[in-house]
Amino acid sequence: xIGKRMRHMSRYRDIAVALLRHGFEMxxxxxxxxxxxxxxxxxxxxxxxxxxxxxGERIRLxxxxxxxxxxxxxxxxxxxxxxLPEGIIRELEKLQDQVPPFSFDDVRRIIEEELGxxxxxxxxSFEEAPLAxxxxxxxxxxxxxxxxxxxxxxxxxxxxxxxxxxxEILQDLxxxxxxxxxxxxxxRIRDILDELSKSLRLELDYTVEARNAEKxxxxxxxxxxxxxxxxxxxxxxxxxxxxxxVEGIKxxxxxxxxxxxxxLKTLAKRLAKxxxxxxxxxxxxxxxxxxxxxxxxxxxxxxxxxxxxVGRITPEMKYHLSSFIIALMRQSTDGVMKAIGxxxxxxxxxxxxxxxxxxxxxxxxxxxxxxxxxxxxxxxxDLLHVAFRHSIRIPSDLTLLGKALLTMExxxxxxxxxxxxxxxxxxxxRQLLKERMxxxxxxxxxxxxxxxxxxxxxxxxxxxxxxxxLMKQGKVRWEIGIADLEFLLRKLDQISNRLSFSIVxxxxxxxxxxxIIGSSMGRQSTLLWKIPAIEIGxxxxxxxxCWLLYSIFRSxxx
Numbered sequence: 001x002i003g004k005r006m007r008h009m010s011r012y013r014d015i016a017v018a019l020l021r022h023g024f025e026m027x028x029x030x031x032x033x034x035x036x037x038x039x040x041x042x043x044x045x046x047x048x049x050x051x052x053x054x055x056g057e058r059i060r061l062x063x064x065x066x067x068x069x070x071x072x073x074x075x076x077x078x079x080x081x082x083x084l085p086e087g088i089i090r091e092l093e094k095l096q097d098q099v100p101p102f103s104f105d106d107v108r109r110i111i112e113e114e115l116g117x118x119x120x121x122x123x124x125s126f127e128e129a130p131l132a133x134x135x136x137x138x139x140x141x142x143x144x145x146x147x148x149x150x151x152x153x154x155x156x157x158x159x160x161x162x163x164x165x166x167x168e169i170l171q172d173l174x175x176x177x178x179x180x181x182x183x184x185x186x187x188r189i190r191d192i193l194d195e196l197s198k199s200l201r202l203e204l205d206y207t208v209e210a211r212n213a214e215k216x217x218x219x220x221x222x223x224x225x226x227x228x229x230x231x232x233x234x235x236x237x238x239x240x241x242x243x244x245x246v247e248g249i250k251x252x253x254x255x256x257x258x259x260x261x262x263x264l265k266t267l268a269k270r271l272a273k274x275x276x277x278x279x280x281x282x283x284x285x286x287x288x289x290x291x292x293x294x295x296x297x298x299x300x301x302x303x304x305x306x307x308x309x310v311g312r313i314t315p316e317m318k319y320h321l322s323s324f325i326i327a328l329m330r331q332s333t334d335g336v337m338k339a340i341g342x343x344x345x346x347x348x349x350x351x352x353x354x355x356x357x358x359x360x361x362x363x364x365x366x367x368x369x370x371x372x373x374x375x376x377x378x379x380x381x382d383l384l385h386v387a388f389r390h391s392i393r394i395p396s397d398l399t400l401l402g403k404a405l406l407t408m409e410x411x412x413x414x415x416x417x418x419x420x421x422x423x424x425x426x427x428x429x430r431q432l433l434k435e436r437m438x439x440x441x442x443x444x445x446x447x448x449x450x451x452x453x454x455x456x457x458x459x460x461x462x463x464x465x466x467x468x469x470l471m472k473q474g475k476v477r478w479e480i481g482i483a484d485l486e487f488l489l490r491k492l493d494q495i496s497n498r499l500s501f502s503i504v505x506x507x508x509x510x511x512x513x514x515x516i517i518g519s520s521m522g523r524q525s526t527l528l529w530k531i532p533a534i535e536i537g538x539x540x541x542x543x544x545x546c547w548l549l550y551s552i553f554r555s556x557x558x
Contacts, residue, residue: 056091068135069166252291377405
């Protein structure tokens with residue numbers, strides 16, 4: 001770890017300086033940057049300047065300052081409302097992935113290295129000015145020798161090495177943070193980083209995006225209303241992606257769409273239907289259907305482009321998601337709680353009572369609301385906010401689904417403000433329910449559960465044996481929790497005090513009776529009888545009795 005820090009000392013310093021510049025000096029101190037870096041005091045932000053910006057704004061500025069890796073991680077994190085508060089999510093959504101383009105000499109060199117030939121031999125023509133430039137790559141328009149127009153995406157030089165270095169440093173910092181910061185350990189930021197890093201590394205391999213595009217193409221091969229551009233595999237590698245160039249109008253350009261005679265209501269309907277087809281039927285959907293990634297083609301055809309971010313919904317997850325929506329519609333708090341438990345990883349320390357209250361509030365929000373007025377994206381987002389408040393980990397694909405639905409609903413609403421999403425979603429919902437109740441699927445679900453119980457039964461002797469071994473070694477701790485333990489202990493105290501009082505009172509009575517009987521039966525005058533024993537005994541016993549009685553009443557547990 002020390003060698004790693006020495007190797008990347010300059011980058012560690014960049015991170016520490018960015019944190020200091022934007023008011024996160026406490027994080028710098030707690031993680032321990034000062035132990036191996038010399039940091040100037042002048043970078044520390046005064047309280048007045050820091051108070052003028054929210055934590056979310058300052059986090060966004062840090063990420064933008066630190067460059068591509070941090071911007072991409074921030075953009076990926078913006079899709080995870082189950083991990084981050086709403087205010088920070090809103091700021092991360094503002095992150096811009098716009099950077100200056102790299103030189104055409106680098107473009108030529110990378111293409112020729114990857115495709116194994118001269119640029120002029122590979123393409124009939126190739127435009128030097130890029131169509132778009134982002135942190136990981138940039139896109140150029142070109143024409144193949146066959147005459148087909150293509151869009152060529154080229155990965156930025158050395159970006160993979162830069163991202164790997166940054167991820168390596170971040171892994172080191174998250175380990176330090178979890179050791180020294182309670183909140184970092186609580187939110188398991190190392191696990192969060194691992195999950196986001198996995199998604200980011202997938203974006204570095206353009207063959208993954210190409211395969212995603214082909215899967216979408218197969219989904220809609222019999223649907224003329226949806227178009228997916230073709231992939232040219234002979235001209236694609238991990239660092240170069242060549243796809244059919246689609247000339248269309250972005251769905252965000254409403255005025256231009258109207259001028260060109262497009263039917264906005266038809267576009268809205270086809271976009272919604274296309275997304276629901278991806279989600280509920282294929283279980284494989286476009287993760288970022290914002291207006292720039294969806295084009296309108298002649299004939300009101302919808303074209304999806306840019307397949308770097310996709311989500312997958314397994315049959316099991318579809319089952320749990322439909323259970324959640326059904327329980328929400330039926331106003332069943334227990335049903336919603338069960339669906340959340342089935343979908344996510346619920347921590348042992350979750351406050352069940354508070355979780356139930358939050359679900360009750362969520363249920364009230366949708367009470368007596370017509371289906372036509374319900375936003376599916378908002379319903380999923382509400383679920384994710386409840387999950388965040390109780391540290392329930394939800395699969396990343398489900399959080400991406402909520403984000404994709406909200407984005408799609410926003411685009412559709414602009415195209416057609418009167419559009420009813422439920423009218424389009426209802427047939428898919430009915431199909432989902434039919435699939436759910438189909439004998440084959442019911443049998444598969446029953447068999448799966450039976451198999452789970454069978455495995456549990458088979459493993460039972462082994463688990464009991466292991467438990468017995470641990471008990472013999474004294475490594476098993478027993479924790480017993482009783483909801484009204486305090487009340488029970490108070491009652492036990494009251495019983496014991498009353499019992500003590502009764503015993504003392506009885507003892508006092510026996511002593512006094514014995515002394516009185518003894519004195520009355522005595523015939524001889526002895527020294528003992530000259531002493532006022534009855535009076536003294538009475539006084540001592542009375543004092544003891546009063547002291548005990550006072551102690552019991554003072555404790556308030558009589």
